[in-house]
Amino acid sequence: MQRDLPIAVVGAGLGGLVTALALAREGFTRIDVYERSPVLAEVGAGLTISPNSSRALIGIGLGPGLAARADEPPAAMTRHWQSGRVLTRSVRGQALRDQYGAPYCLIHRADLLDLLVEGCAAQPAVRIHTGHALRSVSQDATGVTLAFEDGREARAALAIGCDGVKSAVRRSAFAADAPQFSGYVAWRALLPVEAPEHRLDPPAQLFIGIGHMFMRYHVRHGALTNVVAVARAQDTHWTEEGWTIPSTVAELASHYVGWHEDILAAIRRVPESQCFKWAIHVREPLPSWRAGRLVLVGDAAHPMTPFMGMGAAMAIEDGVVLARSLALRPTLDDALDTYESLRKPRADFVQVESAKRGLRLMGSDPDSYGQSKEVSEDSLGLFAYDAMGVVAAA
Ligand SMILES: Cc1cc2nc3c(=O)[nH]c(=O)nc-3n(C[C@H](O)[C@H](O)[C@H](O)COP(=O)(O)OP(=O)(O)OC[C@H]3O[C@@H](n4cnc5c(N)ncnc54)[C@H](O)[C@@H]3O)c2cc1C
Numbered sequence: 456m457q458r459d460l461p462i463a464v465v466g467a468g469l470g471g472l473v474t475a476l477a478l479a480r481e482g483f484t485r486i487d488v489y490e491r492s493p494v495l496a497e498v499g500a501g502l503t504i505s506p507n508s509s510r511a512l513i514g515i516g517l518g519p520g521l522a523a524r525a526d527e528p529p530a531a532m533t534r535h536w537q538s539g540r541v542l543t544r545s546v547r548g549q550a551l552r553d554q555y556g557a558p559y560c561l562i563h564r565a566d567l568l569d570l571l572v573e574g575c576a577a578q579p580a581v582r583i584h585t586g587h588a589l590r591s592v593s594q595d596a597t598g599v600t601l602a603f604e605d606g607r608e609a610r611a612a613l614a615i616g617c618d619g620v621k622s623a624v625r626r627s628a629f630a631a632d633a634p635q636f637s638g639y640v641a642w643r644a645l646l647p648v649e650a651p652e653h654r655l656d657p658p659a660q661l662f663i664g665i666g667h668m669f670m671r672y673h674v675r676h677g678a679l680t681n682v683v684a685v686a687r688a689q690d691t692h693w694t695e696e697g698w699t700i701p702s703t704v705a706e707l708a709s710h711y712v713g714w715h716e717d718i719l720a721a722i723r724r725v726p727e728s729q730c731f732k733w734a735i736h737v738r739e740p741l742p743s744w745r746a747g748r749l750v751l752v753g754d755a756a757h758p759m760t761p762f763m764g765m766g767a768a769m770a771i772e773d774g775v776v777l778a779r780s781l782a783l784r785p786t787l788d789d790a791l792d793t794y795e796s797l798r799k800p801r802a803d804f805v806q807v808e809s810a811k812r813g814l815r816l817m818g819s820d821p822d823s824y825g826q827s828k829e830v831s832e833d834s835l836g837l838f839a840y841d842a843m844g845v846v847a848a849a
Pocket of ligand 1: 465466468469489491492501502503587588590617619620622641735753754755761765766767769
């Protein structure tokens with residue numbers, strides 16, 4: 456396809472920046488990224504980068520940056536909420552590298568965002584426009600018009616909606632459905648590792664109990680512990696959304712009464728000013744992610760529960776496969792067909808499996824968890840996906 460096609464990317468989150476960088480590396484020369492926030496920033500939290508995700512990031516040139524900034528845990532384990540008994544142990548580190556040819560890493564979200572921003576800044580084809588909140592999109596025979604909240608407009612030949620779970624592109628051109636509360640509330644915090652007893656061994660540990668889980672893993676080479684605590688909520692009508700709804704340590708602790716001392720000690724270390732919660736929202740799968748000159752990527756297309764740690768991975772894979780499709784197929788229609796046919800079945804599958812994993816992890820019988828073979832992102836074969844290679848192979 457012609458490389459001077461003007462392309463608009465809506466949203467400069469992980470999915471949007473990966474898409475922009477992948478497009479530039481494929482030789483596209485006119486990529487405008489529109490982000491509603493006045494500055495590019497990520498929340499203070501960690502992120503799992505599984506081998507399928509790291510393989511895609513390495514493919515767009517971020518291998519050295521990832522190696523410098525991410526941690527590679529040698530193992531991970533699941534433990535019983537009360538006794539702390541080890542229920543499952545998963546090998547990571549070199550064993551996964553040998554198996555998949557790409558690392559399993561843990562990274563601070565802000566560090567991955569920085570890598571992507573630096574990568575885009577090195578590409579003259581990519582222009583990032585902050586302070587541009589999209590209101591709606593419309594299209595005609597020659598292109599797409601993007602209308603922003605402040606009255607400004609922009610044109611492009613193709614618009615890619617990477618604007619997250621509350622996507623304006625999706626609302627405006629695909630479906631008027633609203634995100635649904637999944638029934639899970641999550642708390643997150645980053646704890647400084649200041650004493651030997653703060654160090655986790657292995658450095659990634661998940662405690663599970665009925666209706667609750669508590670995940671901890673190190674990022675920034677062991678300087679910080681990322682905490683994600685999830686509880687099934689009573690209030691099924693939660694409408695408040697966002698990653699930064701203030702909570703209190705007392706509220707968090709009230710969900711973990713009677714838990715293992717490791718978890719209680721971690722909760723005591725959460726700074727009151729840094730205790731945030733958010734309601735996890737999901738949406739029904741769309742019949743299609745493309746409509747004419749519009750297409751969706753990441754959470755805008757397929758928001759999912761976080762129980763496989765694959766939401767960002769899917770956004771990253773989407774961005775790379777979309778860029779490869781646009782580069783390798785002769786027309787826009789062919790490219791968007793290829794993208795959707797390669798990506799939708801996989802993302803729909805992961806969306807469903809992630810929800811099922813949540814039910815298993817926080818099911819009614821944590822005592823027997825792990826006694827039969829665990830169904831996980833690894834056992835489902837998700838790590839082997841090669842986003843850089845699938846278009847040429849299709
Ligand atoms: C508790 C939890 C833990 C998770 N852990 C992991 C993990 O370990 N590994 C993993 O792979 N995934 C994980 N995920 C999922 C992952 O965070 C998301 O799937 C991922 O961030 C989606 O990226 P995105 O770019 O599609 O959307 P987002 O990251 O939401 O980015 C959307 C961007 O669009 C911008 N935007 C929104 N509306 C507009 C508008 N109208 N106009 C312009 N810009 C707009 C936003 O400001 C934002 O910058 C987790 C999710 C949760 C809830």
